[in-house]
Amino acid sequence: MGKMRLDKLLANMGVGTRSQVKTMIRTGRVSVNGEIAGKPEMKVEDGRDRILADGREVCYVKYDTYMFHKPAGCVTATNDSHDRTVMDYLDIPGKEHFFPVGRLDKDTEGLLLITNDGGMAHDLLSPGKHVDKTYYAKVEGRLLPEHGKAFGAGLDIGDPKPALPAQLRILSSGEISEAEVTVHEGRFHQVKRMFAAVGCRVIYLKRLSMGGIVLDGTLEKGAYRRLTEEERKRLDATKK
Numbered sequence: 001m002g003k004m005r006l007d008k009l010l011a012n013m014g015v016g017t018r019s020q021v022k023t024m025i026r027t028g029r030v031s032v033n034g035e036i037a038g039k040p041e042m043k044v045e046d047g048r049d050r051i052l053a054d055g056r057e058v059c060y061v062k063y064d065t066y067m068f069h070k071p072a073g074c075v076t077a078t079n080d081s082h083d084r085t086v087m088d089y090l091d092i093p094g095k096e097h098f099f100p101v102g103r104l105d106k107d108t109e110g111l112l113l114i115t116n117d118g119g120m121a122h123d124l125l126s127p128g129k130h131v132d133k134t135y136y137a138k139v140e141g142r143l144l145p146e147h148g149k150a151f152g153a154g155l156d157i158g159d160p161k162p163a164l165p166a167q168l169r170i171l172s173s174g175e176i177s178e179a180e181v182t183v184h185e186g187r188f189h190q191v192k193r194m195f196a197a198v199g200c201r202v203i204y205l206k207r208l209s210m211g212g213i214v215l216d217g218t219l220e221k222g223a224y225r226r227l228t229e230e231e232r233k234r235l236d237a238t239k240k
């Protein structure tokens with residue numbers, strides 16, 4: 001979120017108009033990290049600096065979403081007693097309010113959105129919304145066009161209801177095959193179970209995109225960046 005002027009932050013928060021909050025600051029009614037802040041132009045960082053106005057804490061909650069390139073070997077959780085979690089990779093202001101949108105298996109790599117926007121996460125994950133997710137998969141077993149048809153028809157993966165129709169794009173076929181698969185729901189181990197249903201075992205899985213957000217090819221494994229304005233808009237459009 002970066003640094004911003006104290007008077008601007010307070011005004012943005014609705015504590016008062018810009019001139020009212022300047023007066024509040026000059027008259028000693030605002031403190032930053034326990035010290036009276038006398039200067040409206042003082043720079044503060046939301047999520048790091050503790051700001052009180054008339055003794056009451058001002059929390060500047062701004063929704064933010066990051067894309068993270070999840071490496072294999074870490075778990076999608078906010079805390080875990082023995083495994084490294086995706087959150088261990090992040091150093092962002094107000095981190096305690098952030099969480100991963102959905103989950104990837106420990107051995108799955110690729111795009112994971114991390115947000116503090118509960119409403120957005122709920123919309124993206126809600127079963128009725130059918131947000132697209134595309135994965136690259138390497139599997140043991142020969143993928144054939146008939147498998148594409150089976151994915152498209154909705155596979156029985158052992159749940160009471162078959163999987164929704166999914167798109168399989170075969171990239172190479174051999175003892176080891178490669179494909180891209182797009183699913184429109186998010187069941188537990190969904191992609192692995194879909195390939196298992198056609199007799200193939202997933203040996204590598206990477207999520208390439210979710211809800212119109214494509215993993216940035218320049219992001220190294222373990223790296224993250226804030227979504228661009230354009231990506232945020234795309235996400236807003238997806239969830240409607």
Ligand code: URA
Nearest residue numbers: 105108189190191192
């Ligand atoms: N499907 C899976 O089987 N695993 C994942 O991590 C994501 C989708």
